Amino acid sequence: MRVTGLRERKKQRTREALIRAAIELFIERGYEQTTVDEIAAAVDVSQRTFFRYFATKEDVAFALHDMIEQRFFAAVREQPPGVPPSQAMRIAIESTWNGIGASIEDTVPVRVYMRMWQTIEQTPALVAVLLRRSIDSSERLAAEIARREGVDLETDPRPRVVVAAYTGVMQAAARHWGTNAEVTVDAARERTMAYLDQLGPSLSEDWGTGRKD
Template sequence: MQAIEGPPGLRERKKRRTRDALIRSALELFSLKGYEGTTVDEIAAAADVSQRTFFRYFTNKEEVALSVQDMAESRFLAAVLERPAAESPLTALRTAVLASWDGIEEAIEAVVPLELHVRTYRMIQETPQLLAAHLRRQAELEDRLAAEIARREGLPAQDPRPRILVAAFSGVMRETSKLWADVAGGDMAELRGTTAAYLDQIGPALAENWRS
């Protein structure tokens, strides 16, 4: 006789709890033992699940290490796709990144403490394998952003302007993220304010004569 399953909402909540437990366990172990020094078996044991269950949710350690970063980037991309077509490209990117951070601290802390997220960001920057993977994912995100801007503006794929704008935007985001982790200590309000101020400098920095 086939077992009667619970409602989809309950099943999804259970999956979410298991996934979040794996993320928390992994990031805590990475913080204590280092990325290379932590095994999948240890992560699964800390989350009180089997290794097989781990691989239902994540392909490898790299994927779980970057999972919270991926969540933040996904929120940003979704916010870009929702911006009105009449907005200029830079305004759309600026507004989207700030809007995507509305509630981001709460979303992160639903999975891991913010302080652990900050330590994980630093670990990613200091671990060659993770940094390479992180930069590869950022490049893929930049490709999608440039394609979206070209679509919004009705530009051909070979037009360089969307990629140039996205490159400048991404440079600001990398710089403010480093400041956030190293100086601001993970204060999300500080990150939001610094990012907005830096993004406002893109136009002047490119257009003005700095010596005047």
């Protein structure tokens, strides 16, 4: 048991080291300019070892994102029965931002994650990957909402509709702050929650714009 535990901890340390090295290189050199060989060399392991932990270079690029997403999904599942879907997601989003450090601090400081998010938003190849992964995440979230509400995802469109609304708002907020010169957790949290605050009013019939008939 003890040997197994030591082996698992060593594997975890190697994985974290590969993530740190990759993120630092992506930020410094750019995603497309960084090779798997360079990431492996930075940790003093072989390319073969890298592929034991990550199937592709894009997988390591989104490793931190996946950690945070796991925390978000856990926060949604932890909401008590009876909490409306939109409220459950909003609480989970805020909880995830407030605890973002706990999600990744064993791997990299939060400030490094924020810089990596900028790199993702400014790299067309990674933006394309992010959009593709978002489709899968949205479907998973819709399935969880359907489970919570006791409805059939295949016949009831509401889970997908409410998830599409929330994920669309979060993506819009992320694009806004992700392309700014300076990105901080506080700014990202405030921008995300401010956008979510506008979801209801934006869907109302009357925006109060004073338009002329």
